[in-house]
Amino acid sequence: MSEKRIRVRFAPSPTGPLHMGGVRTALFNYLFAKRNGGDFLLRIEDTDQTRYVPGAEEYIIESLKWCGLIPDEGPGFGGEYGPYRQSERKEIYARYAQQLVESGWAYYSFDTPEDLDRLRAEAEASGQVFSYSQHTRMKLCNSLALNEHEVKIRLESGEPYAIRFKMPEQLDVTEEDLIRGSVTFNTRELDDKVLFKSDGMPTYHLANVVDDHLMEITHVIRGEEWLPSMPLHILLYRALGWEETRPRFSHLPLILKPQGKGKLSKRDGDKLGFPVFPLQWQDPETGEISKGYREDGYFPEAFINLLALLGWNPGTEQEIFSIEELTGLFSLERVVKSGSRFDPEKARWFNRSYLQEKSPEALAQLFEPMLKQKNIVTDISRIIPVIEEIKDRCDFVKEFWDHGYYFFEAPKNYDEKTVSKRWKPETPVEMEAIAQLFDTIDNWEATFIKDSFSVFMNEKGWNFGAVMNPLRLCLVGGNMGPDLFRICELLGKDETVNRIRKAVKVLG
């Protein structure tokens, strides 16, 4: 094989937000490039003007940045092979389309979209499927069926036309897919795809082949939905005389929805309560908002990690990988062939793993803005010890509040179940006694508080459970939380005593 530098591309269409399957495709391309010391390019495939969605390209780029998948080349990233937006490469494609007609690999088609719609409808009515192919092309309106003179007149009169690929008859096209192994198609079953549209733009098929060649792409790594068009692309390289240098192909398995049938779609996320997009997206037409992993509180490292393991594994039992580790280990050979169902529970677990590894300082920095939003201003140094106590019980930074709000504000109400279970007629007297005891403690540290408390309890002969549980209720408003004396310490003596007395007043 050649010594060519490895170059791969991620080529999304800016027709909406990037789906997590798209992010995984980008990730695998990135990992493959970096593993092999090559280049990762971003190319925007915007050849369909009718499907342009404002903001989609920016969304794609912001998503890649959030994930840390920075292209070496692409719109806004520089590079020697630009422009990287297909709409800006328009002139290039017409030339190659023309070349294909001249060499007999393609032909003009004058059938209008309406004509074809009608033919499709008719076929369907009789239980058939219409296809523009070697079996039907001679009965249709194109430069193969029409005589030379007729074609010339139509062309000169400016009649709109599309250029279609003239699929060879009865030819086996075999390719070694780097993930799936040998795949064979016979051209007899393939149709004559449009390469160049009547609006002057190429279709995906022509544009991606031309651009991959011009941009010296060595490996095409894309979703499984492209597998059926691989023979067309291979033949296009042959027709253009680029077979010697053409890229190798790999088709990634799909990401399937957690339950039921089919691939993961936008709707599933909304229905099942997890994001399918990296970032939140608001549809510019309908205003409808779709959740994003970022806004849901996922760490980008966790998101990347879970995506990497959806359809790939290094063959060891390790599951937590930094992006650097992934780039060191990745190989297409270890990508699985079958589609994988996405498991939101495991996604949560990945985030948890990353959260537990982070320092209390770093987590406090992330939590502080959320406190500010609740109008709680406090010093980072006061947040850190709280996080040390509660982070075990959290999967996301945003859960710190639910598990530790009582460190920042007195409980507004008391959990009813706990009250009915723990708050007895004698409790108020006991609580007041504890409050008085606490008032006398000078060294306000968990171990001392605990010692004093124990001595006192033994003197009184009171039952620990009967006192500690309502005491916890006074301080946190429920029956949850870390070590009670640690809570007392962090609350401070005055606040602790105040909360006890307040609870006695409220609960009677």
Added chain:
RNA sequence: GGUCCGUUCAUCUAAGGGUUAGGAUUCAAGAUUUUCAUUCUUGCCAUAGGGGUUCGAAUCCCCUACGGACUGCCA
């Protein structure tokens, strides 16, 4: 309908002819925590079915079933 791809615990997956089919998530039980959660331990659970090839098959071949993708002047 046609073409192509796929099929190991509920889920993600390991095992590239010889293992008690391993790990992780979920779930369940026990321990610890005088609370809740965590943590730890244990447990439940799989080679789609049928034929071959072979001393020996999750692994190779064929058939069936099921699932999926594609079948646009969309990408």
